[in-house]
Amino acid sequence: MAGEVPQRLVRALGENDEWLRRLPALVKETVARQHLDVERVTAPGGRSGLVLLVHREDGTPAALKLAPPAAAPALERAALEHWDGWGAVRTLPTPGAGDALLLERLRPEVSLRSLPEAKALLEAAGIVRRLWVEPPPGHGFETVADRTGRQAEALRDQVGEPLVAAALAARDALVADAPETLLLHGNFRQGKVLAADRAPWLTVGPEPLVGERAYDLARLVRDRLEDLIASASGASAARRRVNKLADSLELDADRLRGWVLFRAVESGTRTVQAGRVREGELTLEFASWL
Numbered sequence: 350m351a352g353e354v355p356q357r358l359v360r361a362l363g364e365n366d367e368w369l370r371r372l373p374a375l376v377k378e379t380v381a382r383q384h385l386d387v388e389r390v391t392a393p394g395g396r397s398g399l400v401l402l403v404h405r406e407d408g409t410p411a412a413l414k415l416a417p418p419a420a421a422p423a424l425e426r427a428a429l430e431h432w433d434g435w436g437a438v439r440t441l442p443t444p445g446a447g448d449a450l451l452l453e454r455l456r457p458e459v460s461l462r463s464l465p466e467a468k469a470l471l472e473a474a475g476i477v478r479r480l481w482v483e484p485p486p487g488h489g490f491e492t493v494a495d496r497t498g499r500q501a502e503a504l505r506d507q508v509g510e511p512l513v514a515a516a517l518a519a520r521d522a523l524v525a526d527a528p529e530t531l532l533l534h535g536n537f538r539q540g541k542v543l544a545a546d547r548a549p550w551l552t553v554g555p556e557p558l559v560g561e562r563a564y565d566l567a568r569l570v571r572d573r574l575e576d577l578i579a580s581a582s583g584a585s586a587a588r589r590r591v592n593k594l595a596d597s598l599e600l601d602a603d604r605l606r607g608w609v610l611f612r613a614v615e616s617g618t619r620t621v622q623a624g625r626v627r628e629g630e631l632t633l634e635f636a637s638w639l
Contacts, residue, residue: 355390355393356393358396361396366417368417372415376401380403383413383449385405385413386403389401391412397417397420398414398415398417398422400457401413401414405451411454412452418448422450425450426448426450427489428490428532431482432532436477436548437479437553438553441453453545455543455544456545460541460542461540462573470594472542472550473539473569477552477569480533480537481562483532484532488532490558490559492558493561494524494527497611501521501611504516504614504615512633512636513618523604523608523611528604529560529562530560531561533558534565535565537569539573541554562598563605563607563608566609567605567612567613569594570605571635584638587638588638591639613632613633613636618633
């Protein structure tokens with residue numbers, strides 16, 4: 350393997366994670382089976398898998414992604430194949446590669462975060478709307494209600510906290526009256542949209558599920574959180590961002606605000622519990638503005 354496993358992935362999975370211990374051998378086996386030449390590991394990379402820049406046997410550049418079973422790589426593949434390159438990275442044939450994903454090469458060092466905020470949000474809105482399509486027949490994607498139901502259960506022992514109680518109430522009301530069931534990215538944000546050759550920007554790394562569009566924008570709303578927190582007008586800027594995205598994508602602003610609240614409280618609480626206290630507290634401060 351050309352390079353060490355990024356520490357971000359090690360911290361996320363834990364040094365004693367069984368899949369992580371097997372990863373060097375898994376990379377070696379997959380690369381040999383697919384006749385790939387490894388250029389380098391992308392770093393810092395993500396928290397749910399390893400991505401290597403490779404070349405195929407014919408010299409074509411590509412990216413190889415390996416993720417543990419808990420990250421559901423088969424569902425990621427299913428979503429990417431259903432989008433078939435429309436707004437998203439395209440999968441390449443990998444017979445016999447198991448859960449490994451061979452993807453067209455993008456430019457991992459250039460994401461929407463490289464653009465000014467207003468331009469980045471505009472480009473993000475244009476990309477994410479392409480992903481909102483009918484899911485394939487007989488799909489195995491979980492629903493927004495199911496995913497957030499598990500997350501809500503983990504929060505219920507803190508229901509005495511006003512912010513947690515508000516987030517749970519918002520989630521319960523939203524899932525009780527869901528307006529649509531579309532295929533969603535599940536973890537859409539600026540860092541998940543990379544520069545490409547086939548199109549200016551393409552998204553990567555879905556955690557796909559089915560449900561309403563407003564859920565899919567909730568993580569995007571709190572992008573560049575450090576800048577919002579540092580600004581004297583951070584709270585009003587966050588609320589304007591909710592309204593602007595809802596208006597540009599013709600969504601109900603109150604539903605978007607509700608999902609932003611729930612997802613921020615859930616993420617912030619989980620992050621604090623994982624020991625990343627400052628990061629979690631900033632996310633919870635953001636949630637309090639809504």
